[in-house]
Amino acid sequence: METSAKKLIQFKNIVKSFDGQIVLKGINLDIYENEFVTLLGPSGCGKTTLLRILGGFLEPDEGNVIFDGNDITNLPPYKRDLNTVFQKYALFPHMNVYDNVAFGLKLKKEPKDIIEQKVNRMLRLINLEDFGKRGIQEMSGGQQQRVAIARALVNEPGVLLLDEPLGALDAKLRKEMQRELKKIQKEVGITFIFVTHDQEEALTMSDKIVVMKDGEIQQIGSPTDIYNEPANRYVANFIGASNIMDGIMLEDRKVVFEDKQFECVDFGFSKDERVDVVIRPEDIDIVAPGDGKLKGTVKSVLFKGVHYETVVETKNGTSITVKMNVSEDKPVINGSAGEMMSANDFYLDTEDVENLTDAFIIDHSDAQAWDPKTDERISISSVEYEIKKEKGTYPVTFKTAAGTMVTANMIVQDPNRAVDEEYGEEIYAVNFFKKADEIQESIALDTDLKIWANALAYDLETGSSVEITDVEYSFDPENIKPGEYEVTFKTRGYEYRIDTTDKAEVGTTVGLNFAPEDIHVMKKQ
């Protein structure tokens, strides 16, 4: 930004809360003349609240808004030299296009002929010259959008505020309007403050982007600054899909991640500082396995039009393998009562023994009784067992009211866990028994296997659950035979997203290459 430009708006330590929830945590921001500034962030980050405070529709709990040297914090909206383009345009439905645009000028009691000149000039600017007499409802979304812009701009405000004005338009119209807005801003030469959650929109249109999160500013900078040198992991992620790895800065221009040392161009970190490392998807090349700085397996390839979005895994996630015991369905038949009954053996933890309930046992053993003629289910009236909190096999007997009974085994074993120190993750799963037909009938086998094995993974540090992304097995679920099979559950490992025009085959081993300047090192948050 040119340092000579004049500060037009200053937010000074703006704090705002709704119902005790703090939405803005002390925002300090300067906006200069003739800038196109974008407030970028996900919904709920406070960007719209900040805009509404500037528009005068909300009062901050603390702090001041300075406009052109004057404190306007408590000034009502109609006395402020700025105009807003609202999210849903808020055009007056009982007026035509001309009257909507002329609204502000009529309030200022400008002479009729001057109003007419100004409105017509504005309608020409937005390419709706011949639409003045049209009703608002007759206009398309894009046209309404432009009327809303004209209605605001005709008052020649010092600043135009735009609250997600393109949100309701379809993708193609959005692109057109982005270009048009930028053109209009250059033409009228005033400050635009634009609120959006769309990073692409922000990058295309802005002179300056303000990235916000949870009521705080994360980074302020030009689109290229923000894209190339994100201040932290959050900005890097929000501004575009990125590969972000944990790393350690050995010394200036030397960073370690994935147990390898890389040259980079960043400096100014303390020795052995833990950092986040970003490599943009388009900065990575796929090369022969031996030629790359990293090596991995192609996990997926998506065609995106101009490029392929390729995911390469360089290192497996945390994994655990369990045994699946497949048995044939062998129900007990009680001819005199006309009932059939079946139950599986099942595994459980020593920990589960403490909280054992009948429902848990019926659920895990798949115990059921039914009438073979009508196929109707019959309630199980009693569950009898004796169990100790020790490893071993304990029989359990299920009975119906008619006296049909079946016995299964509860096999108590130590919890089956695996810990991965590097990822700081723990994964957990149990062996299980299943009937062949249930595997064949499963419509979402991966999910069912996770449920049957009670597979869970969590972050050791935070205790929050981690998604199990892969379920691997070698059997053919359609034609499975009784026997013992292995099922492996895995969390996500180190994955790199690569945007490239070269197509890679899924499952092949490839090398990944990137230049030192493509590695961006960021301070940990």
Place this chain on the structure above:
Amino acid sequence: MKQFRKMTYPYVAWISVMIIVPMILILLYAITTEGNGVVNFNFTIDNFVRFFSDSIFLEVLGRSLRVALITTVLCIVLGYIPAYYIAKCSDGIKMKWVLIITFPTWINMLVRTYAWIGILQNDGIINTILGWVGIGPVDMIYTEFAVILGMVYNFIPFMILQIYTSLSKMDNSLIEAAQDLGANRFQCFWRITFPLSLPGVISGITLVFLPAVSSFCIPKLLGGGQYVLVGNVIESQFLTSGDWNFGSAISLIMAIIIMISMYITKKVDKTEIGERASA
């Protein structure tokens, strides 16, 4: 859809019997003379001629329309303010206000109107209080004032609810947009809020004007015998004089006047709201 259409037949039958047949009967009575047989009718337009040639009836008609008009205007003016206030309240409070406003309508209209007699009569509450400060007694009961008061009191909830509904449906961002463009509160109201609430006002007018113009129990109770409106004339033709034919003719004339006035209101509504939009 075809098979569901059959399900409407009972309703069609019901509507025919309960609405259309009585209407035809009124029409039939209006254009015939007394003493009709089942098969032979004596058609005549005497009933209409009688109404329009007698200045007393025309005077009554004029008075009815005037009273209904004053009532409607008062309901708009007095009803708009509470409706506007309620629409600005938070949701929970809104519901309480709506309940309070509809609450009187749960009690029989006659009972509520009788209560006004106690308030307005010469030894009633108001005159007693006025007596303490040395004024009065003021004649209030059995005047046009009492009749209009009774009508406004009875019909204003309909007006408030209609206006409230159209105001609460309005998008608040329109107000913000107007403020943003430089409108102060007063300008916001007259240029945005009021024009956009007109549909509610119009349907409120329909709901107030129609019962007001044909009401007979309010003028009877609060106007005494002296203050006669069209409703009372019709009532007396049916119940006192037993001249059903003339009574039906007056009803028919009222119905036509009401239809014309509704048509005009609709027309005004369209031009007010739609003139610019469709021009």
